[in-house]
Amino acid sequence: MVLGVQNPLEFEVKYYETFADSDDDINEIPNPTTYTIMTPPTQTIFVRIQDLGSGNCYDLSDFIIESIDIKNIK
Numbered sequence: 001m002v003l004g005v006q007n008p009l010e011f012e013v014k015y016y017e018t019f020a021d022s023d024d025d026i027n028e029i030p031n032p033t034t035y036t037i038m039t040p041p042t043q044t045i046f047v048r049i050q051d052l053g054s055g056n057c058y059d060l061s062d063f064i065i066e067s068i069d070i071k072n073i074k
Contacts, residue, residue: 002047002049002061003049010053011049011050011051011052012049012052014028014029014048014050015028015029015035015045015048016028016045016047017029017038017045017046018046019046019060019062021046022060023048023060025048025050025058029045032045035065037065037067040067041066041068042064042065042067044063044064045062045064045065046061046062047060047061047062048060
């Protein structure tokens with residue numbers, strides 16, 4: 001979803017808790033699929049999309065994740 005129509009074999013996608021970490025490529029979230037929100041109910045996640053060919057070309061973005069209490073879902 002983050003890559004859109006770009007070839008996933010040409011790019012690496014990494015996730016971070018801060019913009020500075022994403023820009024410096026440090027403290028990557030090790031397993032985004034099991035990530036626990038640190039400041040519920042919402043948290044901004046920062047994304048680094050890096051070209052695998054050069055390793056020097058990258059773009060930064062962000063999105064907000066939201067925690068929902070499933071007990072309140074009908």
